[in-house]
Amino acid sequence: MQAENVEKVDVVVVGAGWSGLIAAKTYLDFVPDANLLIIDNQATLGGTWAQERLYPTLYAQTKLGLFEYSCYPMRDEGITADGYISCKTIHTYLCEFAEDFGLTRRARLRSSVTKVERLPAGNGWTLDVSGARPGTLQCDKLIWAAGAISEPNMPCYPQSAGFIAPIIHSGDTGKHLDAIEKTQSVTVVGGGKSAFDTVFLLLQAGKTVNWVIRDGGSGPLSMMPPTILGVFNSMEVVSTRFLQLFGASIMHTDGLGYQFIHKTRLGRALAGAWWKTVNHIAVWANGYNNSPNADKLRPVSRDNGIFWAASGLGAASVPDYWKVFHAGDCTVHRGEIDSLTEKNTVVLRGGERFQTDTIIMCTGFAASTRAFGDDLKPLCGLAANPPGSEQEKNWADLETQADSTVDELLPVLSRPPPGLDAQTLGSKSTSSEGPSRHYRRVISPYLAAQGDRSLFFLCLLHTVSTPLVVEMQSLWGVAFMLGLLDVPGLADMEREAALWNAWTRKRYPGIGRTHSYAVFDFQSYLDQLLGDLGVRTHRKGNILSDMFVPSRPRDYRGVADEFRAVLQVRHLRTEGKLLGAGSDGEAEPLVSADGNGHANGYAK
Template sequence: METLDLVVIGAGIFGLAVAKTFRQLNPSKTLAILDSGSSLGGVWGKDRLYPTLKTNNMLGTFEYPDFPMTTDAFGVRSGEHMSGEVMYRYLTRYAEHFGILGLIRYRTAVISAEHQCSAQGGWILTIRHGESQHRLFAHKLVIAAGFTSEPVLPRIQGQEQFDAPIFHSRDLVKHADTQGTANWVTVLGGTKSAWDAVYAYASKGIQVHWIIRESGHGPVWMAPPFVTPLKKWLEKLVHTRMLAWLSPCIWGGVDGYAGIRSFYHRTAIGRAVTDAFWSVLGNDILTLNKYDSHPETKKLKPWSHPMFTASSFSILNYPTRIFDLVRNGAVRVHVADVTSLSTRTVHLSDGTQLETDLLCCATGWKHVPPVRFLPEGIDRELGLPHVPSESGLFTPEAVARADEEIFSLFPRLKDQPVQNRKLKPIPDTSASTTTNTTRSSTTLTPWTLYRFMVPPSARFLQTRDIAFAGSLLNFSTFMVAHAQALWITAYFSDQLPASKTKKTKKTKTETKTKTLADLRRETLLHARFGRWRYPAGHGAQFPDFVFDGLPYLDLLVRDLGLRVRRKGGWLAEVTEPYGPEDYRELVGEFVDKLKGVEAGGGEGRGDYLFRVG
């Protein structure tokens, strides 16, 4: 049986970052990246690229900190969005530059991962490559499959008689020929992927029926690249510290400005200021998009409150105005549920019948990893979604305590927005074959990982042989991937330094090691926070945030024992937006810190995370 020091599942943005960083710090160790696709890139993989696919971000905000995307190398100018093809080339060159391209094994699916119940731990992976199946042993395992691997397709009455393509928006490239042959197409969904599919067809002169589910979350917030009356670049706006303070954040305060956060969220005056900010931001977007100027565009107005919307808050990145296609009749919007299908016809709950040449479903993704974990029942220890139990984290008493703490810190979250009262999940075409449970996701716990990466259980904190990278959604993708990769690598090697805490103003800083109970409490608090902070997103299922990306980076950087405030002075720290350039030297800083610890005879080393027992 082949044995490797590290196996990374997933060759997307997060998987590549982990492999690169682990190799940098452990050049003599063996590793492999396994991906079920035919190319690297994940969302930006070669087999998922269609001509109009572009990033929401513009040049300079969507790149690894230590591998800048330059105009000379990639042909993208300042103020431009990157095409899917550019992103694929960029990720390929990143893998080439850091010597990990040859470590990727394509068309290789991990069927199961069985933990070895010994002091050393490790995982036996059952692998399928083509028609063959074999096993390998991994001392360490990183799941970096993310939340856009396995699509959810709806189960619709009569779909067998539809006699036309039904496919998920993920597979739009596989049906690219329909952009030249179809006369009428139907797109189901209100997510950014639905907007992209609608534009891909309508911009080619094809008539589009756009269905927004009456029982769904409604259309996502779609912002221009520059927002607020000051016309601030949205990607930079969300990474500006003084504006991040206006977002309730349970892991905020690491930057040392806890008092300011407390003012904004625990006082009546502060909450009035924050409410005004979110109102201005939301109203600005509604005004700029001119939703009320036409009966059809009015149907695309978001149904959710902007403050409670997570990463589905997206950006208009099209070369021409998509709203013009709605106003001129190229796109017809229907707010109704799909009740059934018949021959090339979609039947809606309002009685409308839509003749169409295809049905493209932008209906989301399964939020569980595409791997079966063994032995049976290990999901709970791993922190994966599972049925709550009396011995788990999510006991009624523990949940009540966590909620009480959250509401005491952020009273505004008690006043939850009224979501769609008709809301109901989309029935999937089949039960997942990769998870250890077939229960409905509404009965399961959310993801419960410490720092959104590692299981808070005694077993796995002893063996330190598994981590999850990219099991979250946010606006800070590449920066978070970079920081998570370093954090995971340090965690695997027991190189996370002990935290430093000042006892009083008169006493020296003391070293504090967290207990397992501390970790479990904090993990539950962060997981439960998502339920109240982002009810219009996926907060009740997994980490999903926007303005809380910078505080999350602060958290990881502090854990690594590095500088949280990375600007040149107080004014710059609070007013200048953070970007990839601010974390460019992160790995080097960490290496230098380790050298300093070793030179000092090991003083300062310690297990930051826990004391087992």
Template sequence: MTGNVESGVLDLLIIGAGVYGICAASTYLALHPESKLIVLDEDEDVGGVWSRSRHYPLFWSQSGVRVSGFPDVPFRPPADAERFYDLPEARSLGQYLHDYVDMKVYDGQSLRERFAFRATVKDVRKAEDGLWRVTAEQDSTELRYMATKVIVATGLTSLPNMPNLPGRETFQGLVVHQKDIGRSRILTPEEPDIEKHEHVTIYGGGKSAADLAYAAATDTLRHRKVTWVIRSSGSGPLSVSHPKPPVPGYRNVTELACTRAIAALSSANPYLPESSWREWLWNSAVGEWLLNKIWTSTETKVVSAADFVGREGKLPGFEGLQPTGSARWLTSPIGLLQRDDWWDVIARKVQVCRGEIARLEPDHLVLNDGRVVSTDVLICATGWKQEFPFFSAKEAARLGLPIPLNETKLVDDERQLWRAEDSEAEKRVLARWPYLAQVLKVKANEVRATPYRLYRYTIPLHDHSIAFLGTAAVPNAYHTAVVQSLLAIAHLDGNLKLPTEAEMADDIAFVNAWSRIRYPLIGHPGNVLNFEMLSFTDIVLDQLGLSSHRLPAETRKRWTGWWQDLTQPSLAADYAGLIDEYRKKYHQSGTRAS
């Protein structure tokens, strides 16, 4: 679908065809099957981070099969697809999402027919008549749309964060960001100039860098000499854990992470009500000792498995992968290994260097301490920018989106506007969890923008015709996509009874202060829910008056029901009844998709 302004006013325009955009479109059409809806995406297919254009060998999901996929169509990887502790390959998820938009049909039209691919959104603005004007470019052709409502679902992995690389214009090799690995065909039989790509350098310290280092080191197409450069000024190397669950009853640790027990063990959870046992756990000396014991044990297992000092056959520099931060406070990146031989391969076949890239030369790069690294391919696994380039800075400020710090006047105005609320919120956070004061001393990542100012990470304070999905950093996008989509649609349809603007502003300030203090390294944007995701989705569904995803309240009052609710993983299938429950509650006329 490539509609234009001549096609009339759309009921809903969605930007982004990843997990959040697909879920929002499917949910809206389930409730409004005859509506005029379009989804715009710059890629050639659906999936976002899981789209087939981003795949590379040994790219795996960190979410298990049972907690992935949408509730209406179970995710079932092909029988011959490889799994590691029930963690699937990325290509299985990409194929699932590709098939999903073909099989979902509303009012005689498939979901795919409502998508416009290779459509890069250039400008989004609200006109005086209250309609949204959206301009996009598709194959050098300008597309223009009008819509009464907009959902922005571009998520956190759309805009590459490319480092400054002095001398790049003289470098004769290939420089590619992790987003474009699939398109570049690196590490595949179709790799262009493969005979020239002997020296591969990975730049970055997170999970994608770890995956790419392993993939390059185990490439069977040609022998590679792999160097992994991790910035000495950054957050350091990630803490790599094994996906094997520490207790029975789970297929992998991500299923354990999708339990209310893990949410309850968070060091500070703003989405759980205060209770005597949580007060004991969080604020007593014994509770603090117990929490420290749990997290220290986790960190010790990582160090023990790696054997940074004594591992036989390790290359010099391997010990530079030892995490320097805390898993509890997330002051180092975290991730799961997806092969039992991961540590051995990295130790024996990957040269690890800590340092900054000072400049590029024609066939090598130079680190800030003068070391020279021969490089034919430089892969930048350097993360993402949390920006929305299709909004003007002024519009971003109005909507509560991050404002780049170089927009001095808007940043000063934003800080002045929120100064009192932010100050009071920080006092409230430290009063509720006094021990969080100890983590305030941790150096944060470089701050590039103001924080999000969205209610429930979704709703702007002053505009009820637009919503944002995928803005929260969570361990499982599918759970959050289902819940955020319902929240956004209830908001856009006028079915959600919101608090007053003052109450929402107070909540936003409190959550931002909590995120900044609880997650000192990465929490400044105010959107981190690494351990609190399930508590957040529970409270949102409770706000919507929906409960079919949980055991009945009476059952949870009994010991066995309470324990089951606390310890069983929240699976994708558990959310299957939410749309019907929503439809009945709000008297929507939509029907099931064919």
């Protein structure tokens, strides 16, 4: 393509969901005059919560007040009695946020990035775009916020010509509601949160459901009740530092609490008793003991499935979830589909067979990194280097050391329960099959070591507090991108990434082998990010509330201003004048961008 046909902008943000929108706002807060463009393949804003992906019984598994940006409270509309939030409320919230902060006009929807190339000498990026406005974009800065649940995983089965029932992915359920309404028997494949949500939608509509969950692997999702004993909201409890203390976070391995819980026999016994009690509450609330059918939904670690959360952690956020399940016409099959045969018959490997009108594949997503070529992925921290290369030999050594470090610091993780050990699940020790190799889950160590600050990633980390985590990631990433944040050398960044990957693989033995996951540990992750920025990590007014009151986005309101104050003090010490103060005393933009998009004068 000729140079005159290339559209040039300062910044491209790929993704218009929770992470892309806050990343765009954060960058514009620091560089207001930037020519910034948001690209998304959906027809509406919202990413996972775009209008076309919604259906009536879809709710977030997080309570009102926990699922919002710190700077923009969510309206109290479409909320269940337990405090959970409807999908329509979330979509409206994101659209209003984008409009109020001038992001809507910067969004180019129905557009997909099909190819990413790095310009010579790290001078920016070229993106091939298809869709509503195809062409080539060139940018100085690239923020990849397409997330970790963008590319549908669609298993293929042997299929005869006589099988004509539609097969759809759960990500497209909202687009097929009319067709689903006309069916009677539906097969749901998968044991993750989307499968639980889909089964509820179908049972509430009076459908007959055959639910197929692979026998083996990491098993069904670990499901918390909406409240613990009808008193404490489950996700509020998960959002406390108390849970972090009783957990096993590689980011929280110092202090008296850590020493007692993880380094003494009494502490380990108390923590184990706590988690088993929570697990028994979940078993009772979910009614796994009510029938052999319901028992098939137990996590692999039957007595401690909440702690290990091998397939992830969810909550029954829809009103009367378990009442509808136990009363509905649903048969749970623990096995795998062998073939799809005549007369729309599903045949399982164990010999079971049943007819179906539709199959909904709740088989998860892969990170949306296909646009990065195989030669670019290792440089960007998205994949392993070629086998046998010096880089890969070095990484193998790092992982071996990291495994030993995790076992030493967190002994509980060295003894997984039966069914969740490496021999059963299979060893996945390279990042070509597992979590990416990013420092702080945000930047490529290899680009950063070259002095290239033109790219960072968002939302490759799974947590229960997505809006808050991606908001802090955005601040950290923009600070790095503008040269306002130092990072360590390559060796230290590689060690950090290897340690994280070893830990998440041990802490969440199933999902942690393929994704960065921190459902009980996001608080200590936020502490890391804020510690790097030099701002307060403990946001409550006193020790007790800091330990037992849930961490809410509103606690982090003003963090960007606190970071500005840190920069002002730093600049005052080095230059003898305040950063960002105009001659009349009014605040000016913190940084302005030169022609290359660099922060003028303030990069270390």
